[in-house]
Amino acid sequence: MTDPSLALSNQIGRASSVLLLAPLHESPDDSACIDLLARDPAVETNVLSVTLSASPTERLSIWQREAGSELPTRATIVDARQSMTKERLPASGEGPISVRRVPENATLHDIGLVIANQLGAWSDTDETTAMCLHSVTALLATYSPERVIDLITSLNDLCEHLGVIAHHHVDPDEHGEETVAMLRPLYDAVVEYTPADGWIPTVSERTGTAPTFRSTVPPPGGAAKTDPARPETVPMRYSFDTILDLLSSARRRTLLYNLKNRPSEEIPLDRLVEEVHDLDRALPIRDASPPEEIRTELVQTHLPKLREAGIVRYDADAGTVHYTANQGLESLLRYIETIELG
Template sequence: MTTTERVADRDRGRAPADGTVLLLAPSVGGAERDACTELLAHHDAASTRVIHVLYMESAIERYRLIESRLPDHPAESAVVAVGAGGVVGERGPEPPADHYHVQRLTDPADLTGLGMALNDALGEWAAAGDVTLCFDSLSILLQYADTERIFRFLHMLTNRLTELGASAHFHIDPAAHDERTVAQLAQAFDEQVRVDGDGDRIVRG
């Protein structure tokens, strides 16, 4: 996407389709989920592979969301289910294993393990085509690690995403954190998308 196209998207209040995005949205209500699926819908379903990092939502719940909201969903998805993300809501039919891959990490504070899992998945899938990442959410991660440590992790991860030409968005509830914390983490991203409870959004560089 060119600079002119990015500016036009900001003027129209649309979410950017590429790069790394910090999605600032309230965790209560449907506005956050709407913005998330809108970001995912930008990509070509036939060639894009999606990696989901989940701290609370289960792999099955995410699969149902993609099936209901994005019927032309990507050919392959992977879930890294962290901590409670591998337990909450695990009821219902299993997603098809041939295009929906689940890896579980039991320790939500293990950024080294998470980084290794993402690096492996990104390296493998980027070689096969386009890849995008949804990280839900930094607000949960901030319960297990301090801001400086998370910033270093994000800085390395977003640099890796840029190297691979991958897109990504990372959820955070700004009401759950002080402005200084949000501002520090925001430095690791290309764009910010701020969504209010009514679904109105502001895109900022």
């Protein structure tokens, strides 16, 4: 039996991914959720809450009921409900709270990209980032198990890479034993609630091979057939893990937005730095860094990563960058650019 005097977060160490098995929207589930999100002091924490059933106000009220009025340094609620009403959270002077909504009729791909976008935006902060996905049960009610497993595995890998501590909710009463058994190996730790014994934690290594992203993605307007001139699907040569990783950095997204408009063109590095700087400076959601800092980031981090993925050729001696046209990537970038920048 679990020692009730010991916080749940202390029993599973710093596991990067946690499967929380309990009836949804009940007291044990809510208490465990906040315990895992608030394992560090609020001033040392960023919290990302992804909701597919409850409203943002309801998720915030659980934090306030279980953790008190002190809010995390940064808090974002991703509202991924299929049926959403327009809602604004009450203003708070104790910490910034934002609500992000996924596109109407969002796919799992859309949800994953919004999550990766937000986690990437916090990757350079000093605070620990904790994430809640509420819930996998809601995802399985809408999408195929194969696609949900792809998303879970990709998000868990991304969280491990970025140092994010994440937990996902599953209501075991809503699924057969086979479904729960299929999910368990995807996580570093599993904690299961029973009325007789309370919380029972199990810590283990995740096993299994990483999934691959589907071979094609519908371009904006493609699945809806709103633009007959554009193909219904276009080739996507990268895994879902690679896509999430490439788009997790705001600076790298700005770079890709710029490059996609200049296929097969050799671009001087100096001009590329200047254009990335100008674009970041024009966006209120970006923190525009000095050109010298942008140059360092491009040369040391972003261009090598894009070169490794086969997206660019970078000639350090000549100081030039060459982007190779990629219809699948450009279709995706146009979509993400619309979501992020409008």
